[in-house]
Amino acid sequence: MPAPAAPRRHILCMKWGSKYGPEYVNRLYAMVRRHLPGDFQFNCLTDDASGIRPEVHCFPIPALDLPAGIPERGWKKLATFAADLHGLRGTALFLDVDVVVVGPLEEFFTQPGEFLIIHDYKRPWRITGNSSVYRFELGAHPDVLEYFRSHVEEVRQRFRNEQAYLSDFLHRQGRLAYWPRGWCPSFKYHSIPRWPSNYWKAPQVPPGARIVVFHGECNPPDALAGRRNRRFRHIEPATWVADHWRE
Template sequence: MAAPAAPQRHVICMKWGTKYGPEYVNRLYAMVRRHLCGDFNFVCLTDDTMDIRNEVQCLPIPPLKLPSGIPERGWNKLATFAADLYGLKGTALFLDVDVVVVGPLDDFFTQPGEFLIIHDYKRPWRITGNSSVYRFELGAHPDVLEYFRGHFEEIRHRFRNEQAYLSDMLHRQGKLAYWPQDWCPSFKYHCIPRWPTNYWKQPFVPQGARVVIFHGECNPPDALAGRRNRRFRHIEPATWVAEHWRE
């Protein structure tokens, strides 16, 4: 008797607007390909497919029908929780388009838990997760999106952004779990040497890191060039970014 087929694995990212070019998607795909063994389907939900490499399955971002003129706050990510996301089935690992993959990704698909997310870096006593990296079964949490669509005004006043709402919703259902602490370090909090050594030591990859998260102050090209978008917060060039953030 033939062995049952392995569950399909998907890696999903999103790109909308003009902040990130196609090179972010292309480099993310290449990093995943180098660090994830076996077959997977790479999906980009986007409003612009131009110059994205052919290996990437580009699909439109499902509309959230938000009021015009409101801050985006990452709400678009909630579209990944559609009851039927273009017929995709299986396990999905969501990665922000500006992360840098530096280690193996296979365990992200096997780590126990219904829904896994990064635990908040700055306030670890809170339940809130950082949605730069999360894993879920496609179609398993349609209530996340359905409730959001039906109660947007309530949600936007209770929660600052999508990751706060998402964490609260799944925590109340007993489904929220977190990645091991060392897997997804923050570039801002964990990779920059302490003052004053940041003036002569370059940022480093923490031991055990697999996906480095860039949020707030700089993106991978900024880190590579030694740019930090805050005054009096010096960093040396993070030359290791070039080793990983490439096609």
């Protein structure tokens, strides 16, 4: 009798609007391909598939179906928890398009836990996760989206964004877990040297890092060029970005 097929591995990302071009998706695919041996399907939920490489499966972003006048911005990732996300089945690893993959990814699919997310960087006593990198079974948590749709005003009053709501919701169900410390460091908090050495020391890849998360002040091309979007916050060029953030 043949052995049962291994569960399907999926990578999910999301791109909408004009902030990120197709090169972000294309380079993310290339980084995953270099660091994840074996079969997987790479999926992008997007409102514009033009320029995205053919290896990427592009799908429309499911509508959140919010009442008129309520913006979807800050909540769009909840669409990944649809009961039927374009017929996809298996284990999904969601990655923001502006992360930089620097290490092996296999264990992101084998790490024990029903739902895994990055723990809050600045306030580790809180349950809130950073949703730049999370893993779940496709179709296994439709109540996340269903509750949001039916209680949208309540949720928006209690939580700033989707990651705070998502973390609280799954924590209350006993399903929330976090990636091992060090796997997904913050470029802003863990890569940039402390003041004043940031004026002469370049940002480095933190030891043990697998996925470096860019949030708040820099994206990968800014970091490579030594730019920050806050006045009086200097960084030297992070030249290592060019070794990883490429096709």
